[in-house]
Amino acid sequence: MALLEFRPVGIYCPPADVYIDPTRKVSRAVITHGHSDHARRGMDAYLCTDLAEPTLRHRLGPKVRTQSLTYGQTIDLNGVKLSFHPAGHILGSAQVRLEYRGEVAVITGDYKLDDDGLSTPFEPLACQHFVTETTFALPLYHWPPQTEVYAAINDWWRRNQEMGKVSILMGYSLGKSQRILKHLVADIGPIFCHPSIEAVNEIVRQQGFELPPSRPLEPQLQREDFHGAMIIAPPGALRGEWLDRIEPFTTGACSGWSLTRQPKFAPKADRHFVLSDHADWAGLNRAVQLTGAEHIYVTHGFTEVFHRWLEGRGHQVSSVA
Amino acid sequence: MRDFADLCYDLERALDDRDRHEALLRYWQHADSLDRMWSLWLLLDHRPPRRASAQEVMEWVSEWTGYPDWLLAESREVASDVAETAALLVVGASPTYTCTLHEWLDLLLALQLKDPDRSARVLEAWQEMDAQERYWFNRLLLGTYRSKLSVTTLVRALAAHTGRPAYTLWYRLLGDWSPAETDWQTLLLERRAADQWQRPLGLILPQRWTSAGPPEVPSAWRVDWWRGEHQVELQWRAGNLNLWSASGAWWNPHFPELLTLADHLPESVVLQAELLPFRAGHFLPPQRLAERLAKKPRKKNREACPVLLLLTDLLEYRGEDWRSRPLSERWATLQTLFAHPTLPDGIVLAEALPASSTAEIQRLHREASAASARGLVLRSRGAAYGEMQYYWPLPDRELLATLLYLTRDERNPARFKQLSFGVWKGETLITICKCNYEPEASEYDALLAFVSDHTIERFGPVVSVKAQLVFRLAYRDLQPSRRRKSGLELIEPRILRWEKAASTTDVPQIRELLRGLVGS
Numbered sequence A: 001m002a003l004l005e006f007r008p009v010g011i012y013c014p015p016a017d018v019y020i021d022p023t024r025k026v027s028r029a030v031i032t033h034g035h036s037d038h039a040r041r042g043m044d045a046y047l048c049t050d051l052a053e054p055t056l057r058h059r060l061g062p063k064v065r066t067q068s069l070t071y072g073q074t075i076d077l078n079g080v081k082l083s084f085h086p087a088g089h090i091l092g093s094a095q096v097r098l099e100y101r102g103e104v105a106v107i108t109g110d111y112k113l114d115d116d117g118l119s120t121p122f123e124p125l126a127c128q129h130f131v132t133e134t135t136f137a138l139p140l141y142h143w144p145p146q147t148e149v150y151a152a153i154n155d156w157w158r159r160n161q162e163m164g165k166v167s168i169l170m171g172y173s174l175g176k177s178q179r180i181l182k183h184l185v186a187d188i189g190p191i192f193c194h195p196s197i198e199a200v201n202e203i204v205r206q207q208g209f210e211l212p213p214s215r216p217l218e219p220q221l222q223r224e225d226f227h228g229a230m231i232i233a234p235p236g237a238l239r240g241e242w243l244d245r246i247e248p249f250t251t252g253a254c255s256g257w258s259l260t261r262q263p264k265f266a267p268k269a270d271r272h273f274v275l276s277d278h279a280d281w282a283g284l285n286r287a288v289q290l291t292g293a294e295h296i297y298v299t300h301g302f303t304e305v306f307h308r309w310l311e312g313r314g315h316q317v318s319s320v321a
Numbered sequence B: 001m002r003d004f005a006d007l008c009y010d011l012e013r014a015l016d017d018r019d020r021h022e023a024l025l026r027y028w029q030h031a032d033s034l035d036r037m038w039s040l041w042l043l044l045d046h047r048p049p050r051r052a053s054a055q056e057v058m059e060w061v062s063e064w065t066g067y068p069d070w071l072l073a074e075s076r077e078v079a080s081d082v083a084e085t086a087a088l089l090v091v092g093a094s095p096t097y098t099c100t101l102h103e104w105l106d107l108l109l110a111l112q113l114k115d116p117d118r119s120a121r122v123l124e125a126w127q128e129m130d131a132q133e134r135y136w137f138n139r140l141l142l143g144t145y146r147s148k149l150s151v152t153t154l155v156r157a158l159a160a161h162t163g164r165p166a167y168t169l170w171y172r173l174l175g176d177w178s179p180a181e182t183d184w185q186t187l188l189l190e191r192r193a194a195d196q197w198q199r200p201l202g203l204i205l206p207q208r209w210t211s212a213g214p215p216e217v218p219s220a221w222r223v224d225w226w227r228g229e230h231q232v233e234l235q236w237r238a239g240n241l242n243l244w245s246a247s248g249a250w251w252n253p254h255f256p257e258l259l260t261l262a263d264h265l266p267e268s269v270v271l272q273a274e275l276l277p278f279r280a281g282h283f284l285p286p287q288r289l290a291e292r293l294a295k296k297p298r299k300k301n302r303e304a305c306p307v308l309l310l311l312t313d314l315l316e317y318r319g320e321d322w323r324s325r326p327l328s329e330r331w332a333t334l335q336t337l338f339a340h341p342t343l344p345d346g347i348v349l350a351e352a353l354p355a356s357s358t359a360e361i362q363r364l365h366r367e368a369s370a371a372s373a374r375g376l377v378l379r380s381r382g383a384a385y386g387e388m389q390y391y392w393p394l395p396d397r398e399l400l401a402t403l404l405y406l407t408r409d410e411r412n413p414a415r416f417k418q419l420s421f422g423v424w425k426g427e428t429l430i431t432i433c434k435c436n437y438e439p440e441a442s443e444y445d446a447l448l449a450f451v452s453d454h455t456i457e458r459f460g461p462v463v464s465v466k467a468q469l470v471f472r473l474a475y476r477d478l479q480p481s482r483r484r485k486s487g488l489e490l491i492e493p494r495i496l497r498w499e500k501a502a503s504t505t506d507v508p509q510i511r512e513l514l515r516g517l518v519g520s
Helices: A053-060 A146-162 A176-182 A195-206 A240-246 A281-291 A303-312 B002-013 B017-030 B033-043 B054-065 B069-078 B082-089 B101-110 B118-127 B131-142 B151-162 B166-173 B184-189 B194-198 B256-264 B287-294 B299-304 B327-337 B358-371 B441-454 B510-515
Strands: A005-007 A010-013 A018-020 A028-030 A045-049 A066-069 A074-077 A080-086 A094-100 A103-107 A129-134 A166-170 A191-193 A230-233 A249-255 A271-274 A295-301 A316-319 B221-226 B231-237 B240-245 B269-279 B307-317 B347-349 B375-380 B389-393 B397-409 B412-425 B428-436 B455-459 B462-465 B470-475 B477-480 B488-491 B494-498
Touching: A045 A053, A045 A080, A053 A066, A053 A195, A129 A281, A129 A303, A146 A166, A146 A249, A146 A271, A176 A191, A176 A195, A176 A230, A176 A249, A191 A195, A240 B412, A295 A303, A303 A316, A303 B069, B002 B017, B002 B033, B002 B131, B017 B033, B017 B151, B033 B101, B033 B151, B033 B184, B054 B069, B054 B082, B054 B118, B054 B131, B069 B082, B082 B131, B101 B118, B101 B131, B118 B131, B151 B166, B151 B184, B166 B184, B166 B194, B194 B231, B194 B240, B221 B327, B221 B358, B221 B389, B231 B307, B240 B256, B256 B307, B269 B287, B287 B299, B307 B327, B358 B375, B397 B428, B412 B441, B412 B470, B412 B510, B428 B470, B428 B488, B428 B494, B428 B510, B441 B455, B441 B462, B470 B488, B488 B510
Parallel strands: A018 A028, A028 A045, A045 A066, A103 A129, A129 A295, A166 A230, A166 A249, A191 A230, A249 A271, A295 A316, B307 B347
Antiparallel strands: A005 A010, A010 A018, A074 A080, A080 A094, A094 A103, B221 B375, B231 B240, B231 B269, B269 B307, B375 B389, B397 B412, B397 B462, B397 B470, B412 B428, B455 B462, B470 B494, B477 B488
16 A cells, blocks of 8 residues: 555555654654554654644643644545544544545544544544544453443442442543532532642633533642542552542552553552453454455554454454554 | 351451451341251351262262363362362253252251262262352362351341340350251240340459559458459359350350359359469460460360469359448458358469558459569459459560561551561571551651661561661560470560660660560
């Protein structure tokens, strides 16, 4: 395929001369979403969706050169038609569609098929070359209905409150935390967010999305302020004196890894809620099927498993770094 | 079953007894009475016999999912066990949440190993469950279900739920019953004539003797060795022998060898006694008995730690409460009742120590350690039961030791929660104990500064530091230990203070500790 090259730095499109989610300094980077393993510092110029741009600028600094497109808007780069399409992973996350001389390639970045109520839902795209992530590519991974998980989180919060405990939910600051916040029942009690999360919340609110009211964790807050509260924080962010002030507390983790009994994410959490921003096994298979692609490129996760599985089902498959 | 699965998850994730208590009450509140019965049975660590092997379960999963073996094997690698693998792989089912715990147990108990439809029945059952429910069902199916709930916690929660006294629940729960043959009402709620006989009077333990010296009028006091933690109330009433711990736990199942003593007891008595680990004329270390109590009451565990029952008081005789009578009268009667020269092995009447002068009491107190005692018990001869009784412990011993390791608090990793200390063994330092650490903020900051400059290694939550800081520790006693590298265990060690002026050269050699040279 002339359209894509898989280089150590990232996925490269030679005719357009752009890298997708490069890991080291390049001149022109196309960014699927703002998570730090996809959007790195040091690129000369960044191209992303208009919805991702404010968080990207927040994370990378105000001096970066960014350009943005709306979902579906096409830009021509040396004859390559590039457009972003919703990936459903987090707010503003995109699949990158590249079209050149009748060949179409789609790079998913991270994605999920469920509508989480905040990010624009995943849009399946017909293509010949489909580059998919495989974070949860094992048939074990099957997500329970989100509504059940949100209800369980709110019940847990209420119950902790009755027992006089503060609830601490752990999730990544960009994406997962806003999704959790979005579905908390604000009537239960006060909601606090770690400053790194609250900064993103503010951006999301300014973009016109509604989130329940939350307050940043600030040094002047005292023990009584946390009575019956919910705190959202990245794992490991609350420590030392902060925890002394919040005591008694109980911790919960929100992740796809929470599905198994020995979770990789926040294994010490008291309670685990299965809430993932990635596609589960069924979702990955469905996405592959919907593209109708001839060639599937698997990356990032259980690549070997998904590779073997898709090959067994008659697909042409490559594992790419 | 869905609720029971939640309960199992909650119990597994509980941080303390309060969490467990709440989880149990939540479950019983909504469960029907049959489910409650089965939950009791399972929580007491009973389980149905294994109805399928791990291999069979994986075959059924393969049949259900149609996945190739390699993919099942990859999944099995990621999940923690076969029960979980099967629970998570059987997706596409439509949970109904209607099947109850007792229905699942009926199904499991009815499954015959030779039944050709076994897989069909299990597959059908799986379809009605969600993943959490399937997981616990699979553990029952595979015979890998275990309950780690303590009976004390169960009884306490059950008492709160039913309003019945804990002592009644103790012996009813641990008695011989099965959920198939009895019901909630009969087992727990029904009042029986025997209840009144089995009710414990309750022990009153002595208070700490606060004066520095012995009592001034020695003749007014009865003096005994103060040995251990395991006081029991032995009831022999209306043909029932019951053994209650000081905290109200029913210990009959733990000490079946003592139940045969009934033949040797005078009619209708309630006694206070001390249980002591004892073999071939020697006392065993007191924690051996604690270990025995923590294990299941099996013959092997019984034989590893035989006990001696040391009678110390008479609380009730021929149905009459003797607790208000003076100790001298209670004791005289106890002596006549047990004057029989052929008391069986394993039961002994406590002998008062010869303490006619203050000097003599003082001497006994000093020598307590040599008699495997922790100090003296002083009981006023004229006092009613529970009044004017004191324990006079040996003073704590002290020791200088150097800081070797710090352990982080799991829930708050920025805090060091425990410190490990060492003493010299020849030219090297060897760990001898670990103490909880709750310092003042200023001292903690100074310690943190030291740690950041002197860390040698980190492994998980533990940090090792250069041996330089010296702390003064207190401990109650020491005893040999095979499990520890140092070969000895300090009992109840704690930090007294950071000795900033001391250096590691002030820290003793371990052989000095063993000789008892240090620390008096």
